[in-house]
Amino acid sequence: MSSEAQDLEKLTSEEYKYGFVTHIEMDTVEKGLSEDVIRFISAKKEEPEWLLEWRLKAFRLWQTMEEPDWAFVDYPPIDYQDISYYSAPKMKERPKSLDEVDPELLDTYEKLGIPLKEQEMLAGVAVDAVFDSVSVATTFKEKLSDMGIIFCSFSEAVKDYPDLVRKYLGSVVPQGDNFFSALNSAVFTDGSFVYIPKGVRCPMELSTYFRINSLGTGQFERTLIVADEDSYVSYLEGCTAPIRDENQLHAAVVELVAHDNAQIKYSTVQNWYPGDKNGKGGIYNFVTKRGKCAGVNSKISWTQVETGSAITWKYPSCILQGDNSVGEFYSVAVTNNRQQADTGTKMIHIGKNTRSTIISKGISAGYSSNTYRGLVKIMKNADGARNFSQCDSMLMGDTCGAHTFPYIENHNDSAQMEHEATTSKIGEDQIFYCNQRGISTEDAVNMIVNGFCKEVFRELPMEFAVEAQKLLGISLEGSVG
Amino acid sequence: MLEIRNLHAGIEGKEILKGINLTVNPGEIHAIMGPNGSGKSTLAGVLAGREEFDITEGEIIYQGKNLLDFSAEERACEGVFLAFQYPVEIPGVSNTYFLKAALNAVRKYRGVDELDAMDFLALIKEKMKLVEMDQALLNRPVNEGFSGGEKKRNEILQMAVLDPMLAILDETDSGLDIDALRIVANGVNKLHTPQNSAIVVTHYQRLLNYIIPDVVHVLVNGRIVKSGDKELAFHLEEHGYDWARDLREPAAQGA
Numbered sequence A: 001m002s003s004e005a006q007d008l009e010k011l012t013s014e015e016y017k018y019g020f021v022t023h024i025e026m027d028t029v030e031k032g033l034s035e036d037v038i039r040f041i042s043a044k045k046e047e048p049e050w051l052l053e054w055r056l057k058a059f060r061l062w063q064t065m066e067e068p069d070w071a072f073v074d075y076p077p078i079d080y081q082d083i084s085y086y087s088a089p090k091m092k093e094r095p096k097s098l099d100e101v102d103p104e105l106l107d108t109y110e111k112l113g114i115p116l117k118e119q120e121m122l123a124g125v126a127v128d129a130v131f132d133s134v135s136v137a138t139t140f141k142e143k144l145s146d147m148g149i150i151f152c153s154f155s156e157a158v159k160d161y162p163d164l165v166r167k168y169l170g171s172v173v174p175q176g177d178n179f180f181s182a183l184n185s186a187v188f189t190d191g192s193f194v195y196i197p198k199g200v201r202c203p204m205e206l207s208t209y210f211r212i213n214s215l216g217t218g219q220f221e222r223t224l225i226v227a228d229e230d231s232y233v234s235y236l237e238g239c240t241a242p243i244r245d246e247n248q249l250h251a252a253v254v255e256l257v258a259h260d261n262a263q264i265k266y267s268t269v270q271n272w273y274p275g276d277k278n279g280k281g282g283i284y285n286f287v288t289k290r291g292k293c294a295g296v297n298s299k300i301s302w303t304q305v306e307t308g309s310a311i312t313w314k315y316p317s318c319i320l321q322g323d324n325s326v327g328e329f330y331s332v333a334v335t336n337n338r339q340q341a342d343t344g345t346k347m348i349h350i351g352k353n354t355r356s357t358i359i360s361k362g363i364s365a366g367y368s369s370n371t372y373r374g375l376v377k378i379m380k381n382a383d384g385a386r387n388f389s390q391c392d393s394m395l396m397g398d399t400c401g402a403h404t405f406p407y408i409e410n411h412n413d414s415a416q417m418e419h420e421a422t423t424s425k426i427g428e429d430q431i432f433y434c435n436q437r438g439i440s441t442e443d444a445v446n447m448i449v450n451g452f453c454k455e456v457f458r459e460l461p462m463e464f465a466v467e468a469q470k471l472l473g474i475s476l477e478g479s480v481g
Numbered sequence B: 001m002l003e004i005r006n007l008h009a010g011i012e013g014k015e016i017l018k019g020i021n022l023t024v025n026p027g028e029i030h031a032i033m034g035p036n037g038s039g040k041s042t043l044a045g046v047l048a049g050r051e052e053f054d055i056t057e058g059e060i061i062y063q064g065k066n067l068l069d070f071s072a073e074e075r076a077c078e079g080v081f082l083a084f085q086y087p088v089e090i091p092g093v094s095n096t097y098f099l100k101a102a103l104n105a106v107r108k109y110r111g112v113d114e115l116d117a118m119d120f121l122a123l124i125k126e127k128m129k130l131v132e133m134d135q136a137l138l139n140r141p142v143n144e145g146f147s148g149g150e151k152k153r154n155e156i157l158q159m160a161v162l163d164p165m166l167a168i169l170d171e172t173d174s175g176l177d178i179d180a181l182r183i184v185a186n187g188v189n190k191l192h193t194p195q196n197s198a199i200v201v202t203h204y205q206r207l208l209n210y211i212i213p214d215v216v217h218v219l220v221n222g223r224i225v226k227s228g229d230k231e232l233a234f235h236l237e238e239h240g241y242d243w244a245r246d247l248r249e250p251a252a253q254g255a
């Protein structure tokens, strides 16, 4: 073996950094799913009757639905009765400030690089942390509320802002939208809620960290962001989970609503545990994310960097309803070892002069499979709609696969659409060129891959971009030899 | 500086270099000429550490060390520089970023402090003058969309920044217009000192009017069939390689 190959071997053995387990007393419901379990969850959360009914309706719909099988992913059947649908750190009451949060929990977030305490003190990012099913802390709340911004856990929102929640919940992703959204609607336990009032520009990045800790639980969070007229918000989402041999299910729903002239920028760095080298364990990430540009001149951009999860099934989409509204999707999806990703977007052009941009970068290594699946749909009245799509795939080695399924449905002759797609192999030539200038293979791969993803990374807020670059390096370690 | 002894190398069982002997002393410039496919780029690649070539026989001593013991990036750090015949494009990576990463990797290896952004920019400004390169090319992705001539200039800029002991220029002159040729050659000459050496691979005598070689070698079918002074280049220009193909006996080596 050449010394280079040995280096790479060593690097591959580097393990998932966030794989530790927090030992903390949990309140967990027995495995299985039934109306009783849903009533239990709803009662635990002291929810109003309408929400319980909403959940039950979702559950009944779900029971009539089939798990989708059209995605380019392959996994053994999931036993939905073998999952616990509620798990929460034992807390007597919801903590009023960080001082009341269990130090073990805070310690966990430290290890993840999210010191909540410091976050609160230093200016910068407001964080909502969701541990298994419940939100444990939201920082910066007061400062934000002075501006009329609501940023809290979903459960709190249900209690404190029931009218807003009731108005928007399910308005973008209805309960019966798809199998996983129905499941989520029935059993979701927490998540984040954001409301930006008219004319307010949120002065800081709002951020949620999701963490799956308990064994045998699923995580079903629900995020709802509403940007009222002339407002702006940038929202970041990060995720990690401990190393488990079992697969764990994560089925989240995210709904965004942008009113007239409002802008929502939603960025995700998804680093759930991907399973080991041979594909044992890892998170099944089956997520429904959709934004509605309800108002004129509104804009929603999705930026995602997906490096984790055993299976990713995710299509952050935009419904461009308001005239002149804009939808954007910037994505980097990295798969290594046995990971499978089927991800992309849908841009539904309804209003006039609506525009959408899709930039997708797929990087596959090892034995992984990486699929881009996208739909651009131009409705009959969407005069002057425009779309630009660019889907680039990069392959590392000969044992991985990349697939591209760009669907177009056009019902209006005035639409302009452009589609570009490339597939490249990370070149021995490129690596040698870097080596010949003194740059190590590891650094060369990092540099080349980051260059490949540049158009996406530059859409991320600065700190997130740095983190994403590092993550990419870690995910791909040992994939070129 | 460099001593190649009976070097045999090939790829996938096919022998390309069939016993190369070559000695380059400090301060010398050697030119290698030869027909297409004779093995010039292969020799350059073997020296620079391209992994796909198998070395079946022979040795390469560089500054008293066995060069074949070093990986490509170690060789670069040890002062071996290859200006590529076909420079590679790296989309999305800015030229400046690449140069800085390269320089700092080399400096780190040599135990010198890495340069910060300010010092690096000062250095690069000065080196740009050497090849009269357009500032705009610095912020563009490495070689992407560069014209043939711009790519070659960029190679020499990299050379100027990395300050090698042994520079191997593989057809750096091809694709250059007359003015660019002069500029690039001047750049190479300015970088030349009594301590460092260069191997210049070319098809054209013209380059050697600017970069004056101490020795000219003729490489045919994987062997050096003749070596001589710069007059040999004129002879080749006039008579082509046909006469050289008939030279069976490997010619005497070195200066």
Ligand SMILES: Nc1ncnc2c1ncn2[C@@H]1O[C@H](COP(=O)(O)OP(=O)(O)OP(=O)(O)O)[C@@H](O)[C@H]1O
Residues within 6 Å of the ligand: B011, B016, B034, B035, B036, B037, B038, B039, B040, B041, B042, B043, B052, B085
């Ligand atoms: N990677 C490779 N795989 C197969 N054959 C190769 C490879 N690299 C070089 N060769 C062969 O080795 C021979 C020498 O090639 P090389 O590139 O060294 O020639 P050259 O002297 O540089 O030619 P030119 O003047 O055209 O640049 C050619 O026949 C070429 O096809």
Ligand SMILES: [Mg+2]
Residues within 6 Å of the ligand: B040, B041, B042, B085, B170, B171
């Ligand atoms: Mg050549």
